[in-house]
Amino acid sequence: MVAQASREPYWLDRPQRPAPRPRLDTSVTADLLVVGGGFTGLWTAVQAAEENPGRRVVLVERDRIAEQASGRNGGFCSASITHGLANGLDRFGDEMPQLIRMGRETLDAIESTLERLGIDADAERTGELDIANFDWQVADLQEYSSQGALLGATLPLLPGPQARERVSSPMVAAAVLDPDVIMLDPAKLAWGLTRAAEDLGVTVYENTEVTGLASDGDRVRASTAFGEIDAAAVVLATSASPSLLRRLRLYTVPVWDYALMTEPLSPEQRAAVGWAGREGLADSGPRFHYFRLTADDRILFGGWDALYHYGSDADPRHAFEPREFGLLGEHLLQFFPQLEGIRATHAWGGVIDTCSRFCAFWDRALDGRVVSVVGFTGLGVGASHFGARTALDLVDGLDTERTRLAMVRTKPIPFPPEPLRWFGITLTRRELARSERRQGKRGAWLSMMDRIGLGFDS
Template sequence: MTSTVFEREVPAASVIDAALAGSKPVPFWLDDVGPTDVGQPLGGEHTADLVVVGAGYCGLWTALLAKQEDPGRRVLVLESHTVGWAASGRNGGFVEASLTHGQENGENRFPEEIDRLNELGRQNLDEIEKAVRDLGLDCDFERTGSIDVAIEPYQAAELQASAAAAGQVFLDREAVRAELNSPTYLAGVWHKEETALVHPAKLARELARACRDLGVEIFEHSAATSLVPAAGGGDVVVHTDKGRVRAGRVALATNVFPSLLKRNRLFTVPVYDYVLMTEPLSGEQLASIGWHNRQGLSDVANQFHYYRLSADNRILWGGYDALYHFGREVKSEYEDRPETFRKLASHFFTTFPQLEGVKFTHRWAGAIDTSTRFCAFFGTAHGGRVSYAAGFTGLGVAATHFAAKVMLDHLAGRDTERTRLKMVRSKPLPFPPEPFASVGIQATRWALNRADHNDGKRNLLLKTLDAVGLGFDS
């Protein structure tokens, strides 16, 4: 059994201490945009044509597209906190064409549809780019592409084979290091058209601004507490602590938070992802690593890192530890985990030893809504008057735009190519209740870590979970 590169090269504790000293335990993106005027909470009795629950990307795209489709309809958005405060303001800002959490996952889950899903995913990314341009969304959008990098010999062989099969750009050791100079890199695959980068919090704020410009009403600090049929039938009533809305249609975009539909609560679990952000690199520091084409990067281990440059040349460095906490709870106290931030800092300086001395200004975490198939699932309730999408996992920024279109199709009763997809019609297997969920997830994480240390070889547990559709991807 071998050890990974991140365990063979461990920076001195003093290097890690100095880098983390003074870092703020808040998401850089949200800190960067600063406070905005908070919308009023919902109070009293209201009626609407469409209520959207959740003001992250999925909810905001749904409201925006609904209003563009029919400017005369009254659209209300209910948000429990503030626009984009959760995953939409904390993610890495990778806007990926994949709707299926990557090619391999899509091939395993939907082999008969994967080619068309890839086409729809690229079309979806093009539509987002067009919306950014047409609506003037100030969100640091860059169509940079991305590189998958190998840091172990077996990964390099796998990347070469996959690139050849898909007609993608394979980079050998010298070529990948010419793009981004790290002594850990053995090979890479450059996906030139399939990734854009954004400032996540700016995207959320700008989507909300575009919604309001069209007449969408957004109520913040208005957590939806229940969803019930209206007296007399035909409509649905959404309750908050201080008000309620009677609506003809409801779109649920609550993602990691407990669904208002109890039937869906076993379909996702919250998995915490951790992130560091450096100070802006100097010209000399940036020159030492290259990165002239500013691609997004990730390694291809089971426990992987993702990283990218911000508009002001900071490096965002996240991933590896994907942690589930017993009980499916989402709690702020899970977000500041010193041992994970130290591990991330250690891996950062192993990857870029020439950047020793760089400091991290921000450290943060957030919960990701993960399903057993690692991509979104969809459905309706209350006789088609309610639609939902959830389970986006880690590549959900672009997929939320596609999901918004699916939900609007469902709510309008439209039979479209989107609604006929197996990915849209099928459901993931639910996670078991506690304590079985916690035991199973922790055992799977251990097995994935072991595979990363053993040339990627999956043990009996992982093979069994793969066979029944209960695999786990960090």
């Protein structure tokens, strides 16, 4: 199924990909420097320029726009800013009604911004089905639905027959429908945001790596290979790349996620899988898959393993792992046996900026002139808008509903240094697989990690 697949991410391997913008080759000044050309950086630049048209905003990207996580994900734009309801309740229980509301407002703002700025990202507000593959997983979905109801979130539980009417698969035992999810084309979103930012007056440089930051009076000097940027304020949106602030480097680890994209489904194949609502799909075991239909009826299928390499190794050679793609191909056909013989056209990997609480955190440095936001842990397509808005509040010194959140004022527990980091993550992955074989029962190691709040999840 995957033997002839291209190693390029499908989203980026298309003729509509814009030509690279020039690198910075001189010294410039800015009111706001944004480091990182993924969703967080782009939303920061667009919102800053819209709110203050006179603000000189410069955005620099080490590679090309959307080259990393923003161009390698599944395109699930969720209202959740806490990486799911259960994770939010565990960590920010008192704030969850507020965080749920703010997440919905964020999703509405994304939708309205795309319309206002004329960004065509193939966006469909289809919702997402969270699927129990086995009977032992149904109880967790029932609890998820009940918790949502207590907090005013509509998360209906669909019993097996009703769920299989939506998606025709022997692997569907039940499902919960989350209506607050938009499915979109992540690369088209990034390219559209870049064009919109430039139309608003933002200057964008690609292939420009910031190698250092230094305080220069009441300003910040950012160094690159061919020029400097003198900025009044900086937002660092560097995802899984090592932070420019050394003290933050233990707070995130780069974890590799893998996905494949099939050829377009034939009309017969499309009818065989059902899926008339085109919802995003995710199964609900300790390790999980995410999958969705594209605008031209391909299936993106990703997830399952989350690989960590010793020393936080994020070398691009890890982007192609034949074993991972083979597993994904097998699992896709287990879920949809009626697609036997389908071919994958693309198979790729990418790194996720994982932190121990699985959702974004913020940091202020150099007397508040430098604000970082990272740690989205794979659910950043929608949450990046909230992360960017909050980073702008912080860098501007504003007292807002966002900046008063405990979620914003606190940080996750850092990961230990090597070799303890590799040992802990590897053992946790092994125990997650073991819990799956034991129908979700968590052993002593996972229970301890839960208690201290230093977990690891795929």
